[in-house]
Amino acid sequence: MTYDVTIIGSGPGGYIAAVRCAQLGMKTAIIEKYNTLGGTCLNVGCIPSKALLDSSEHYHNAETTFSEHGIELKNLKVNLEQMIRRKSEVVKQTTDGVDYLMKKNKIDVFSGLGSFVDKNTIKVEKEDGEEEIKTDKVIIATGSKPSSLPFIELDKKRVITSTEALELKEVPKHMIIIGGGIIGMELGSVYGRLGSKVSVVEYLDSLIPTMDRTMGKELQKATKKLGFEFYLSHKVTGVENKGKEVIVSAETPKGKTLELKGDYCLVSVGRKPYTEGLGLENIGIETDKQGRIEVNEDLRTKVDNIWAIGDVVKGAMLAHKAEEEGVVVAERIAGQKPHVNYLLIPGVVYTWPEVASVGHTEEALKESGKAYKKGSFPFKASGRARASMDTDGLVKVLADKETDEILGVHICGPRAADMIAEAVVAMEYRASAEDIGRISHAHPTFTESFKEACLAASDNRPLNI
Amino acid sequence: MSLEIKVPQVGESITEVTLASWVKKNGDYVEMDEIICELESDKATFELNAEAAGVLSIKAEEGDTLEIGQLIAEIDTDSSQNGSGSSSGGDSSESPKEEFGGDSSSEAKPTGEVLEMKIPSVGESITEVTIGSWLKKDGDFVEMDEEIAEIETDKATQEFPAEAQGILRLVASEGDVVEVGAVIAKIEVMEGKPSSNGSSEEKATSEDASAGTQTSESKETYATGHASPAASKILSEKGVSSADVQGTGRDGRITKEDAANAQVKSVAKETQTSRSQVQTPAIPVQPGSRNSNREKMTNLRKTISRRLVAVKNETAMLTTFNEVNMKPIMDIRKKYKESFKEKYEVGLGFMSFFTKAVCVALKEWPSVNGMIDENELVYYDYCDVSIAVSTPKGLVTPVVRNAEGLGFHQIESEIIRLATKARDGKLSIDEMTGGTFTITNGGIFGSMLSTPIINPPQSAILGMHNIVERPMAQNGEVVVLPIMYVALSYDHRIVDGRESVSFLVRVKELLEDPSRLLLEV
Numbered sequence: 006m007t008y009d010v011t012i013i014g015s016g017p018g019g020y021i022a023a024v025r026c027a028q029l030g031m032k033t034a035i036i037e038k039y040n041t042l043g044g045t046c047l048n049v050g051c052i053p054s055k056a057l058l059d060s061s062e063h064y065h066n067a068e069t070t071f072s073e074h075g076i077e078l079k080n081l082k083v084n085l086e087q088m089i090r091r092k093s094e095v096v097k098q099t100t101d102g103v104d105y106l107m108k109k110n111k112i113d114v115f116s117g118l119g120s121f122v123d124k125n126t127i128k129v130e131k132e133d134g135e136e137e138i139k140t141d142k143v144i145i146a147t148g149s150k151p152s153s154l155p156f157i158e159l160d161k162k163r164v165i166t167s168t169e170a171l172e173l174k175e176v177p178k179h180m181i182i183i184g185g186g187i188i189g190m191e192l193g194s195v196y197g198r199l200g201s202k203v204s205v206v207e208y209l210d211s212l213i214p215t216m217d218r219t220m221g222k223e224l225q226k227a228t229k230k231l232g233f234e235f236y237l238s239h240k241v242t243g244v245e246n247k248g249k250e251v252i253v254s255a256e257t258p259k260g261k262t263l264e265l266k267g268d269y270c271l272v273s274v275g276r277k278p279y280t281e282g283l284g285l286e287n288i289g290i291e292t293d294k295q296g297r298i299e300v301n302e303d304l305r306t307k308v309d310n311i312w313a314i315g316d317v318v319k320g321a322m323l324a325h326k327a328e329e330e331g332v333v334v335a336e337r338i339a340g341q342k343p344h345v346n347y348l349l350i351p352g353v354v355y356t357w358p359e360v361a362s363v364g365h366t367e368e369a370l371k372e373s374g375k376a377y378k379k380g381s382f383p384f385k386a387s388g389r390a391r392a393s394m395d396t397d398g399l400v401k402v403l404a405d406k407e408t409d410e411i412l413g414v415h416i417c418g419p420r421a422a423d424m425i426a427e428a429v430v431a432m433e434y435r436a437s438a439e440d441i442g443r444i445s446h447a448h449p450t451f452t453e454s455f456k457e458a459c460l461a462a463s464d465n466r467p468l469n470i
Numbered sequence: 471m472s473l474e475i476k477v478p479q480v481g482e483s484i485t486e487v488t489l490a491s492w493v494k495k496n497g498d499y500v501e502m503d504e505i506i507c508e509l510e511s512d513k514a515t516f517e518l519n520a521e522a523a524g525v526l527s528i529k530a531e532e533g534d535t536l537e538i539g540q541l542i543a544e545i546d547t548d549s550s551q552n553g554s555g556s557s558s559g560g561d562s563s564e565s566p567k568e569e570f571g572g573d574s575s576s577e578a579k580p581t582g583e584v585l586e587m588k589i590p591s592v593g594e595s596i597t598e599v600t601i602g603s604w605l606k607k608d609g610d611f612v613e614m615d616e617e618i619a620e621i622e623t624d625k626a627t628q629e630f631p632a633e634a635q636g637i638l639r640l641v642a643s644e645g646d647v648v649e650v651g652a653v654i655a656k657i658e659v660m661e662g663k664p665s666s667n668g669s670s671e672e673k674a675t676s677e678d679a680s681a682g683t684q685t686s687e688s689k690e691t692y693a694t695g696h697a698s699p700a701a702s703k704i705l706s707e708k709g710v711s712s713a714d715v716q717g718t719g720r721d722g723r724i725t726k727e728d729a730a731n732a733q734v735k736s737v738a739k740e741t742q743t744s745r746s747q748v749q750t751p752a753i754p755v756q757p758g759s760r761n762s763n764r765e766k767m768t769n770l771r772k773t774i775s776r777r778l779v780a781v782k783n784e785t786a787m788l789t790t791f792n793e794v795n796m797k798p799i800m801d802i803r804k805k806y807k808e809s810f811k812e813k814y815e816v817g818l819g820f821m822s823f824f825t826k827a828v829c830v831a832l833k834e835w836p837s838v839n840g841m842i843d844e845n846e847l848v849y850y851d852y853c854d855v856s857i858a859v860s861t862p863k864g865l866v867t868p869v870v871r872n873a874e875g876l877g878f879h880q881i882e883s884e885i886i887r888l889a890t891k892a893r894d895g896k897l898s899i900d901e902m903t904g905g906t907f908t909i910t911n912g913g914i915f916g917s918m919l920s921t922p923i924i925n926p927p928q929s930a931i932l933g934m935h936n937i938v939e940r941p942m943a944q945n946g947e948v949v950v951l952p953i954m955y956v957a958l959s960y961d962h963r964i965v966d967g968r969e970s971v972s973f974l975v976r977v978k979e980l981l982e983d984p985s986r987l988l989l990e991v
Binding site for chain 1: 691692693696698699702703706707723
């Protein structure tokens, strides 16, 4: 039989594309190399890390803020094994959910490594042999995997990536994190809260450097309280596994050599597109310097029946970006004409306080010479934040100086990841800062802070500060 | 002031409707364009919208049978000001800028009278016209006699002046075909002129009045025309540019519903998109552009096409040909060009010779100058010669009256006057009707020979063509002469072969020896 569409990779991009294709009446197949569906996000990314972040956050609150709340605990301790087990249960429930979605939408699932034989034939290497699938169209959604530095040997015991960090058997005494980006800060937070000493070595001069500078500063302030130590503008020169000890050496901004000793080293310097074994050479598709598959505006490769989405193509490596692309490609295959507004794909960091942002950063506006005004509102001034003892962080709104149109929203604070949705909706409709200032926000909520920051940006007239 | 709401024209042959139900109650405040009641004709049910915002005063009962044009309701537009407007007369000086109608800030005062602007009778046999374009917008302040619209008829485009000064309220839309006598606009009559900035204020306040509470939503901002994510997808699929869609969302944003209702501008585009929806991208792409474009036929074009086909069907038309040695005329032109121009300030062209020659021949062969009117033949003792003129909108045939009595220079200047007006679209109906014979010159476009179609109800048409040097036998020798082929199409029902051929031979003789024109021999 010939499928209308075959999707290679079942991460959030791939499985969502499959569901949408099936909804549009296409006979759909999906190929997954691993035993469970869901890709990095569900198995070793977003979902398990959030599970551990929540567990560790509860522990941290119990340890540090419960007494202030008037809750007294004795013999508080971490059961890491149970935490990891619960995390695995969450992952299983979520991937089972994807299995259900495939059945519900009558999508055929093939377990094995998919590779191109030609542009309409895909070979699946299964545990019990090979199978070939004929297909009219293909969506490549093979995602990414953690990248490293050339001189670092990832032994996955002491020198680990995010994947291993989700399965540790003990709480590290001193975790050295190479790379102060989103993954490093999230996993650093998990172990920092559980009692690890955390040292972050970052090559650039700011944490989460792709986001607005204010966010990095706020996050640094907040995590410093957790005991994080930061080595910004430090260039890692070597990582050595000494058995029970890892030694990380780095060059300081002044050119001196720094040596950090810890028991674990998490390498979180980014992710790279994953196309190994895909057989791209058999269909004449090449990858660029960063290993990405080149696609046009419609996400179509140069082979006209093959599309690619998610981490394996250009753009932010985010699950929700891949999902949007999955839907768009499915609909484009069906002859519809949707498009993705890449500027308005929000970025989120699940530390506590969380960081979330959408639109232009202040640095980008400055660079483009755009006349803008800004307003911010600290959570210190929010009644809701005081009630929950979450007073770190702020909301920053950037608006067009002339038209008052919101150009960027950057939040570091409690539930920032959920709050950013309002900013995305506002910006999709090109709302002005004053528009948000004139929309009723329930009290007391964290989202009032967004309204206040908009009032500050629009006409410098916040009401509660 | 109050605005009368009347039963609108709902279609040809419908003279009365039944008031099915009131959607709004007596005394309700209604917004502009809100549905106030439902009407039923014998063919359909339709909704009647409020033409202004205000308080509704019902003048007909449910179940009433109403004639087209009969009063159904009145809307008290003063009340749309949420209580602040109508009482403004006395204390207006205290807060002039916020008062309705500019009572004090400008000198213009509403008189309360609403004048209906109807399509005037524009000529015999014209029963309907097309609204070509509005020159003024709804809510504009117009002065008496100011042009407010262009009206297209079968024959011409005319301007439509305001019959009073005041605020213009449009009833018909551009492109509407309306009958003579139909109301296409109303003017809320005002006394005096608005002060310098009064007109814009006037506009603003009157828009406020009609838009009611929506004032803040109707302004143009950076976001006007911005399509929501769902609307944007729909527009892409329809191939409609968001610039072509009027957004109804806040500040003119385009909502999903706006996009769903958006019309593709041309049918060609629509088929293109629907085709691409069916087929997935694998269509081999043809090199080069393959767009087609559809336009609505203008009334003028429709009339031209209808009448030309009618001539073919209803007359016994045939064509006779001849050739004319143009050398004598060319010699005369060469010789007297300068002095003629000096004296009459108009060039000596071929048209005057042809017109004069035709007039002489028409006198001799009156049936060529006549026409059939049912069972009678009509002959004329004058020659009203229609001259075919090509204009951007199509062919028109203005008439040179009593051409038989005009001198050469009079004919030339009359043709120039008419042709210029024709190209500017300014010909009156009178200037285009009533010819007895037509001359058409395809030669100016390079035509060698053609069979012109009679301009009804006339019986014959002379076709001129280009002048080409041809070898001709003359007195037993071959000489090269400038020759024009001429063609006479005629209606055999009234003109016989002998008459038509003799007529054309006579024209030829007169042209080849213009001194005959002088002597009339």
